[in-house]
Amino acid sequence: MTKEPKSKPQEFQAEVGKLLHMMVHSVYSDRDVFLRELISNASDALDKLRYDAIAKPELLEQDPTLGITITPHKAAKTLTIADSGIGMSAKELTENLGTIAKSGTQKFIEKAKDAPQLIGQFGVGFYASFMVSGDVEVFSRKAGAKACNVWRSKGEGTFTVDEAEKANRGTRIVLHLRDDALDYLEPWKIEAVVKTYSDHITHPIMLAGEGEPKQINSASAIWMQPKANVTPEQHKEFFGQLSHTTDAPALTVHYRAEGKQEYNVLLYVPSERPFDLYDAERKGRQKLYVKRVFIADDAALLPPYLRFVRGVIDSSDMPLNLSREMLQNNPDVAAIRKAVTNRVLQELKKMGENEAATFSKIWELFGPVIKEGLYEDWERRDALFEVARFKSTTRAAITLKEYIAGLQENQTAIYYLTAEDAAKAAASPQLEGYKSRDIEVLLLTDPVDSFWVRTAMGFEGKPFKSVSQGAADLDLIKPKDEKPDEPHETAETATLIAAFKQALGTRVSDVRISKRLTDSACCIVNDGKMDRTLEKLLSRQKDSGVSVSAPVLEINPSHGLIKALSATLNSKGAAAVEDAAHLLLDQATLLEGEVVADPTAFAKRLDAMMAKAFG
Numbered sequence: 001m002t003k004e005p006k007s008k009p010q011e012f013q014a015e016v017g018k019l020l021h022m023m024v025h026s027v028y029s030d031r032d033v034f035l036r037e038l039i040s041n042a043s044d045a046l047d048k049l050r051y052d053a054i055a056k057p058e059l060l061e062q063d064p065t066l067g068i069t070i071t072p073h074k075a076a077k078t079l080t081i082a083d084s085g086i087g088m089s090a091k092e093l094t095e096n097l098g099t100i101a102k103s104g105t106q107k108f109i110e111k112a113k114d115a116p117q118l119i120g121q122f123g124v125g126f127y128a129s130f131m132v133s134g135d136v137e138v139f140s141r142k143a144g145a146k147a148c149n150v151w152r153s154k155g156e157g158t159f160t161v162d163e164a165e166k167a168n169r170g171t172r173i174v175l176h177l178r179d180d181a182l183d184y185l186e187p188w189k190i191e192a193v194v195k196t197y198s199d200h201i202t203h204p205i206m207l208a209g210e211g212e213p214k215q216i217n218s219a220s221a222i223w224m225q226p227k228a229n230v231t232p233e234q235h236k237e238f239f240g241q242l243s244h245t246t247d248a249p250a251l252t253v254h255y256r257a258e259g260k261q262e263y264n265v266l267l268y269v270p271s272e273r274p275f276d277l278y279d280a281e282r283k284g285r286q287k288l289y290v291k292r293v294f295i296a297d298d299a300a301l302l303p304p305y306l307r308f309v310r311g312v313i314d315s316s317d318m319p320l321n322l323s324r325e326m327l328q329n330n331p332d333v334a335a336i337r338k339a340v341t342n343r344v345l346q347e348l349k350k351m352g353e354n355e356a357a358t359f360s361k362i363w364e365l366f367g368p369v370i371k372e373g374l375y376e377d378w379e380r381r382d383a384l385f386e387v388a389r390f391k392s393t394t395r396a397a398i399t400l401k402e403y404i405a406g407l408q409e410n411q412t413a414i415y416y417l418t419a420e421d422a423a424k425a426a427a428s429p430q431l432e433g434y435k436s437r438d439i440e441v442l443l444l445t446d447p448v449d450s451f452w453v454r455t456a457m458g459f460e461g462k463p464f465k466s467v468s469q470g471a472a473d474l475d476l477i478k479p480k481d482e483k484p485d486e487p488h489e490t491a492e493t494a495t496l497i498a499a500f501k502q503a504l505g506t507r508v509s510d511v512r513i514s515k516r517l518t519d520s521a522c523c524i525v526n527d528g529k530m531d532r533t534l535e536k537l538l539s540r541q542k543d544s545g546v547s548v549s550a551p552v553l554e555i556n557p558s559h560g561l562i563k564a565l566s567a568t569l570n571s572k573g574a575a576a577v578e579d580a581a582h583l584l585l586d587q588a589t590l591l592e593g594e595v596v597a598d599p600t601a602f603a604k605r606l607d608a609m610m611a612k613a614f615g
Contacts, residue, residue, distance in 0.1 A: 031181070034132055035070075035190070036197035037125030038081045038173060040293050042068045043201050045085025045171060049143055052086065059086075059143040061169055068201075070194075070216075071208040072185040079133075079184055082172040087142040090149040093161050097126060097138060097151050129173070130155035132181035139164055140171040191216045200224075200292040221292050223266035223312045227254045239268045242287070242310045247271045250362050253311070253347050261336050267311030267344060273365050274308055282307055289314040301337055305373035306344055308366050313340060345383045352387060352399075360397060363389045367446070374452035385459055391422065393431060393441045400459045408439055410476040413465035414458065416442040418450045418533035424593045429520035430468050436479040436518045441467055450534035469531045472516040479518075492566040493557045499574040503581040506550060507597070514554030521559040524551035524588040532592065553585055579605045 046066045053059045063084065071080040088096060129136050134154055141148040148167040153159035183189050187207060194205055200221035206213040222230055222238050236248045249268035256264050267286065274285070284307045288299035292314060301313050315336070348370075352359040363370075373384045389397040403414060415434060419425035425443045434441050444453060453464050465473075493513065500511045509527060517523060526532050528549050538546035555562050569577050583605050586596040596602045 031131050032193045032197070034128035035081070035184070035193045036293065037128045039068060039194070039198045039201060039205065041126060042081060042083035042085060042171070043198075043203055043293075045083050045087070046203050048086040049084075052143070056144070061143065063169065067204045067206060069206045069208055069213060070190055072187065072190065074182075074185050077177050077182060077185070079175045079177055080172060081175075082170065084168065084170040085143075087145070087170050088140040088149075089142045089145060090147070090161050090163075092142070093138065093140060093149055093151040097153075098159055098161075127155075129175055132177055132184060133175035134178055135176035137174040137176075138171060139167055139174070141167050141169055143169050197294045199294075200289070202292065221289075221314070223254070223264045223314055224292070230254065235268070238266075239270075239310065242268070242285075242312075243270060243274065245270070245272065249310075250358060251347060251351055253344055255343070257336075257339060261332060261339075262316040263336060264314045265311070265340060265343070267309050267313075267340075269309055269348075269362055269366070271361070271365075274310075277308055277366075277369065285310055287312045291316060302341055302344065303337075303373060303377055305370055305376065306341065308369060309344060341380065342383070345380060345387055348387045349383070352389070360389070363397070368448060371446060371448050371452060375448060375455065378455075381456065382459075390442045390444070392443060393426065393435060395440070398440075403440060403442070404460050404462060406440055407462070408437060408477055411439060412462065412476075413473075414442065414462050415439060415465055415467050416444050416449075416453060417467050418444045418453065418531055419593070420447075420533060420536070421445060421593055427591075428468075429523040429588075429591055430516055430525065432518040432520060433472055433474055433479075433514075433516035434467060436481070437474060437477045438480060439474075439477065447537060450531065450537055454530070454534065466531045467516065468533075469526045469528075472514070474515050490557065490566070492570060493555075493562070496562070496566045496569050496577070497555070499569055499577055500553065500555075500581040500584075502574065503578040504553065504585060507582075507585060508553045509550040510552045512552065512554055514556050517554065517556035517559070519559075520556060520591075521561045522553060522555045522584045522588045524553055524585070524592060527552050532594075536594075551589075553588060555584070579609060583609065 046068070049059060050066060066084055069080075069082045071082070072078075073080070136153055136155070138151040139148060140151070146166070148164045149161055150164040151159060151161050177184060184193075187209060190207060194207075194216050198205060199217045200219070201217055202219055202221075204215045204219055205217040207216045222234060232248070235252050235254075239249045239252075240246055248271060250271040251269035253265060253267040253269075256262075276283075276285075282304040283298045284300050284302050284304065285297060286299065286301050286309060287297045288295045288301065289312055299313075302309055313336075317332075348359070348362070351362070367389060370384065371388060374381055374388070377384065385400050389399060390403070392398055392403070395402075400414070417425055417428060417430060419428065422443060422445045425445055431441055444450070453466075456464055458464055497511045497513070501508070504511065514523065516525075524532075526535070526549065528535075530538075530546075532548065532551065535546060535548045538544045539548050557563075565577050565580055568580075582601070586602045589596050
């Protein structure tokens with residue numbers, strides 16, 4: 001039985017200066033974020049004042065101007081960020097800035113349930129200032145108060161709070177920049193950081209210097225506006241800013257989600273392939289904002305197979321880590337990812353049904369990438385099947401629903417042929433038996449097809465079946481021009497098969513009668529777990545451990561050449577058809593778009609055969 005402890009609880013001791021140094025240099029990876037954080041805090045202060053002034057208009061002090069001003073001073077090596085917001089008293093300066101992770105914003109939100117959406121809920125962003133400054137001063141006068149106070153610290157574990165000379169309402173932060181951070185005094189640098197991180201803050205951000213101060217942020221966010229208020233021209237302009245193109249987007253997805261998670265979504269499907277579409281990293285390019293403040297452009301809020309989608313997701317309550325640079329892996333984030341992905345697929349499906357011509361262009365551009373989801377995203381495979389389009393032996397683009405609707409009587413599977421070239425696939429002899437029965441076959445020629453089709457169980461109860469793998473199960477489906485009196489296999493054919501097996505040896509795994517051929521003399525198929533296209537793809541990968549297996553040679557007993565070879569075998573013996581067996585195998589290999597195993601032997605046999613024919 002555990003005894004109750006008798007000693008009093010004691011607080012952990014910490015070297016505050018070292019702790020602050022570790023936090024500043026570990027939490028943030030990009031020094032530019034110090035300005036983002038200070039602007040975000042200033043925006044919060046302005047929103048707090050605007051909220052409080054609803055009940056107490058006198059807090060505005062006859063000065064309703066709400067804004068942020070950034071002033072670089074090269075001679076003094078100082079950068080000043082000032083706002084005309086709510087300000088802080090001496091006590092609040094001590095509490096908010098003197099305690100790491102103490103957030104005045106969080107306290108404000110807890111007190112006011114209907115408060116505006118604010119950024120600074122973690123209380124550590126301010127300390128990013130010490131990444132660029134060895135001496136920070138914060139002058140602040142609370143709205144409605146007369147006293148002004150100044151908080152000072154060198155970030156070494158101590159700070160002071162003193163009275164200061166009378167100042168305007170709000171807060172003024174003066175950063176004494178280190179020599180390695182003097183580029184933040186350059187107007188171009190300040191404008192670049194503001195444009196990247198804070199361009200859409202609702203309050204004007206002014207840059208002071210020589211001449212009149214100028215506004216350096218747009219102070220608007222198109223994605224926060226109602227969908228009906230945004231014109232196609234505005235969408236084209238904003239899409240151009242995101243994608244650096246002049247083209248209009250092919251599809252726009254613009255909505256606001258409300259409920260457990262609240263966020264605004266504005267996403268675009270491009271009308272041209274992005275240059276980085278096939279980068280090995282497969283990173284998404286959707287920008288993450290939190291309350292209009294830019295956080296990251298690779299937040300992975302859409303799966304890799306939708307990486308071509310450009311746009312913005314702006315969350316009101318996105319859970320982030322302290323630096324806001326990485327999303328926490330938690331159920332809330334997973335729910336947002338799931339909802340946004342589902343919505344994009346729904347919009348693609350809707351466009352496919354209602355705007356077929358436009359969607360066909362999207363599919364031509366991005367179909368091979370979207371099909372990566374058929375292999376990776378089992379949860380949404382059915383939704384992806386409804387979006388996907390496939391080329392077939394009879395149609396340029398069909399859906400699986402359309403394929404199922406056109407099944408022949410007694411057809412129990414969705415037939416497909418994988419290949420590395422669409423033209424060669426369409427001309428494959430393996431399709432002959434299916435064409436003779438009006439059976440449509442999907443032609444899968446994207447590399448990813450060979451992978452997803454192996455793992456897919458089927459669609460609407462119909463399994464996927466390769467026409468180039470295993471035996472053709474066509475017995476239950478009658479050909480259009482079947483000749484019932486013509487024999488398909490004879491004793492002579494069986495003898496020929498035995499002779500071919502003897503001649504070819506390990507070059508083949510089997511020789512057999514084909515049920516899939518009607519016009520050609522022979523073809524090759526696989527009986528293994530993989531079809532030949534997948535075997536070839538994997539065999540090219542280093543250390544894959546996969547090699548191309550010996551194929552099955554199938555012959556057509558009704559073909560004139562096979563009949564002639566059977567007769568020759570019967571009259572002259574096995575040696576007379578040995579070269580023919582090798583030539584037939586090489587011919588079938590060439591028809592598959594493959595290289596013959598021994599080109600020299602192939603040429604010699606062909607020369608000898610022609611010499612006999614014409615000699």
